[in-house]
Each structure stands twice: as structure tokens, then as C-alpha cells.
Amino acid sequence: MTHELRAEYGPQGRSGGVRTWHIMRTAGATEAMCGRTIDPDAETRPEDDWGRTERPACQQCGSLYLHEVPHGSGDPHR
Structure with missing residues (x-):
């Protein structure tokens, strides 16, 4: 499964910077988990x-x- 992070911006839009990162279940999706x-x-x-x-x-x-991604997927920091 390939997840992707997608930015949510505040009221100023992109110029105001990222407010929160959301996780998409598939690359290119627009509905966050x-x-x-x-x-x-x-x-x-x-x-x-x-x-x-x-x-x-x-x-x-x-x-x-965290419930969808197998623990110990090769990254020691997860």
C-alpha cells in the first residue's frame, strides 16, 4: 500500500503555509484517512x-x- 502526505492550508491558503499534514491511502487521492x-x-x-x-x-x-502500516517495515524509527 502506498500512502501519501497532503498539506492542509489555513485561511491564507498556500501563502500562509501548511497548517496540518493529512495522510491519503493512495497517491493522488484527495480524501484523507x-x-x-x-x-x-x-x-x-x-x-x-x-x-x-x-x-x-x-x-x-x-x-x-499506524494501524494499516506493518510495524517494523524496515525503518527503525517507526
């Missing part, structure tokens, strides 16, 4: 960046992600 619809033009990052972004990830997305 938490059910929120995210702008299809929002910045994306690979799933390996989860937990390593300057802004936090959505807690609900993160919790669901």
Missing part, C-alpha cells in the same frame, strides 16, 4: 516523511495510518 477533503493542488510528500515534517500530521490520520 480522517475523511477530510484536501485540495488536489496541495503540496504532497512521500509517506516516509510522516513524523518528520515541520508541522504535525492530523492525529486521526496518524492513528489510522
Whole structure:
């Protein structure tokens, strides 16, 4: 399964910076794991960046992600 991080921006849009990172179940998706619809033009990052972004990830997305991704997938920091 290939997940993808997608940025949610605040009221100022992209110019105001990322408010929260959400996790998509598949690359290119616009519905986050938490059910929120995210702008299809929002910045994306690979799933390996989860937990390593300057802004936090959505807690609900993160919790669901941890249940879907096998522990010990080769990354000692997960």
C-alpha cells in the first residue's frame, strides 16, 4: 500500500503555509484517512516523511495510518 502526505492550508491558503499534514491511502487521492477533503493542488510528500515534517500530521490520520502500516517495515524509527 502506498500512502501519501497532503498539506492542509489555513485561511491564507498556500501563502500562509501548511497548517496540518493529512495522510491519503493512495497517491493522488484527495480524501484523507480522517475523511477530510484536501485540495488536489496541495503540496504532497512521500509517506516516509510522516513524523518528520515541520508541522504535525492530523492525529486521526496518524492513528489510522499506524494501524494499516506493518510495524517494523524496515525503518527503525517507526
